[in-house]
Every structure is written in structure tokens, then in C-alpha cells.
Amino acid sequence: MQHPNLQEFVLDQPLHTQAFFSLVETTAKLVDVSEKYWQSKGLNGARIRVLVELMKEGGSLLPSILAKRIGVTKANISLLLIPLEQDGFIRRESHPVDGRKSVISVTSEGQQLLFTHLPANREGIAEKMKSLDEQELHQLLFLLHKLRRD
Amino acid sequence: MQHPNLQEFVLDQPLHTQAFFSLVETTAKLVDVSEKYWQSKGLNGARIRVLVELMKEGGSLLPSILAKRIGVTKANISLLLIPLEQDGFIRRESHPVDGRKSVISVTSEGQQLLFTHLPANREGIAEKMKSLDEQELHQLLFLLHKLRRD
DNA sequence: GCTAAGTAGTTAAGCGCTTAACCATAATTT
DNA sequence: AAATTATGGTTAAGCGCTTAACTACTTAGC
Numbered sequence: 100m101q102h103p104n105l106q107e108f109v110l111d112q113p114l115h116t117q118a119f120f121s122l123v124e125t126t127a128k129l130v131d132v133s134e135k136y137w138q139s140k141g142l143n144g145a146r147i148r149v150l151v152e153l154m155k156e157g158g159s160l161l162p163s164i165l166a167k168r169i170g171v172t173k174a175n176i177s178l179l180l181i182p183l184e185q186d187g188f189i190r191r192e193s194h195p196v197d198g199r200k201s202v203i204s205v206t207s208e209g210q211q212l213l214f215t216h217l218p219a220n221r222e223g224i225a226e227k228m229k230s231l232d233e234q235e236l237h238q239l240l241f242l243l244h245k246l247r248r249d
Numbered sequence: 250m251q252h253p254n255l256q257e258f259v260l261d262q263p264l265h266t267q268a269f270f271s272l273v274e275t276t277a278k279l280v281d282v283s284e285k286y287w288q289s290k291g292l293n294g295a296r297i298r299v300l301v302e303l304m305k306e307g308g309s310l311l312p313s314i315l316a317k318r319i320g321v322t323k324a325n326i327s328l329l330l331i332p333l334e335q336d337g338f339i340r341r342e343s344h345p346v347d348g349r350k351s352v353i354s355v356t357s358e359g360q361q362l363l364f365t366h367l368p369a370n371r372e373g374i375a376e377k378m379k380s381l382d383e384q385e386l387h388q389l390l391f392l393l394h395k396l397r398r399d
Numbered sequence: 400g401c402t403a404a405g406t407a408g409t410t411a412a413g414c415g416c417t418t419a420a421c422c423a424t425a426a427t428t429t
Numbered sequence: 430a431a432a433t434t435a436t437g438g439t440t441a442a443g444c445g446c447t448t449a450a451c452t453a454c455t456t457a458g459c
Contacts, residue, residue, distance in 0.1 A: 405457090408453085426435070429433095
């Protein structure tokens, strides 16, 4: 072996990187649960997140804002909205004063979709998180908050 | 609005789901830092993880084991190994007794690559985690551990 | 020993996202 | 007012992963 210390270096991870990799691995597993839920209903997690974000706002938002809130590119939002509109879950209207913008709204079908499936999805997530008690959840939120501001 | 409670339901998240979404969001940002590092060096995070996993094991592993360790499909490992071999970072040998298997080993070029770049990558990660002190990192690891076994 | 079932790895098709280039409209500069 | 720059949105190409179908080999059962 050309670098005799390399294996040692790879194995002896400082606490920082251990926590990082544990975070990545654990989160991946949890996300999988939620994502599989939507798949099992023939739905698409990303598209659902669009509807949820619209609901949070009261029903309507611009695509660009939506993209920022969800954390995807404007190109991707564009692609997400197409099937949502085709399926009748959102409605697209042109902005009254600014011709570049368009206003996206959840339709009642979209709301119905959330109403039908969101509670079960959240229940599935809660199930996976139930190994932490209330105090531990607060702790976790606190630690994540610290990590995020930075 | 057809479901007057829906916005309230969407907004009033129980602690469980709050923690879940915070986990997802925070982790995504952290991963991005590491991933961007590799990209900035013209390298590929997933391929690097293959090399790291090989090093952890002492240098050699079967593709199938590698896939499990990294958490990807065997199809994907197959695709990851092709460019790694072309670039001379791994070597592929046929298994001495079992003709189906092949043995993957890191070359000294592969080791050199890790030796050159891994420390800086880990340093970048540590930088992003530095808002937590040692005790908090232990706390985080503990909480993640509880979440994972379940 | 031969057939059937299982396992390791590859390949093809497809999905979800990204970046980059583009079009249309709006705002800013002069 | 005209020209420039900026912004919102769409489209095209490409990357990284997945599932599913396939090939090659091995193991187990009769």
C-alpha cells in the first residue's frame, strides 16, 4: 500500500464527520419511507410538496417563489407544474399586471388530494420518529437549527 | 376553499414531522457542501465513496458488497466502477474460485486521489459542523442512532 | 449427472433533477 | 423614447440514480 496511513485516516473519523455521515444515512432512510408512501399511492413526492407549499401560502404563489420555498430550480418547478396542471391539481393564471409572471393556485381537486393522503403520510413519518420522546425531538430541532444557521 | 381545515393542518405540524422536515432540509444543505467540493475538483462524490469504502476494507471488495455498503443498487455500482476503472483508480480481477464474482481493488492512483483530496473534504465538512460543540455532537449522534434502529 | 433455482454482474429504458440557452416582458439608464 | 439590463418562465441536453430484463456462473435437489 502506497499510503500506509490512509486506511487509518479513512477509518478514524473525527466526531464532526461521524455526525455528518450519520445525519446523511439516517435522513436518507427516513426520506425513503415518506417517498415510498407517495409512490405506493401512484403519487409523486415532489409534486405533493408543491401542493403543500401552495396550501401553506393560502392557495396561490408564483412558480419562482414556489421553487425557492421547495428548494429546486425554476426549470424544475416548470416541469413539476406541467403534470400537476394536466391532472387538474393546480390552475395557472397569468399575472394581472406583470406579463412575465403566472399565478399558480391549488384547485379543489388538489386540496382533495392532500386531504385524502397527507394525514396518512404524516402518520407514517411520525411512526418512524416515535423512538424519540418529546424532549429529544426538541433537542434534535435545536441541534439542527444550530447547524442550519451558519 | 373546499377544505377549510386543510391550511391549518398543513401549517400546524406536530413535533415529529417538524423534526423530520428539519432533518431533511438541514442534511440536504450539508450534503451539498461536500458534493460541491468534489465537483469543484472535477470529481464525483459517489465514485469517491466507492474508493473510501474499499480503503475501509483494506483495499478490496466485491461489487455487490460495495453496493450494500454504499447504499446503492448493484446496477449503479456497475456503472460507478466503469469510469473508476477507466481512470485507473480501481482494478478489476476475476474471483479465483467463483466465476460470477469479480474483485475490485483500489490502485495506488486511487489511493493517491484520496490522500490528496479527502482531508480537505473532511475539513470542509468539519467547518460546517463546527457550530456544535463536542457534547452536542455526541447528543446528535445519540439521537440519530435511536432513529436509525427502528 | 441433470435440471432447477439462486446469485453476481451488465445493460437498457426511464425518471427526476440540474445547468445552460432561450424567449418574452419589465425596469433602469441615458 | 430607445437601448440596456434584469427577471420570470420554458425548453433541451445531460447526469445520476432506479427498476427490469438479461447473461453467465454456481448450488441444490432429484
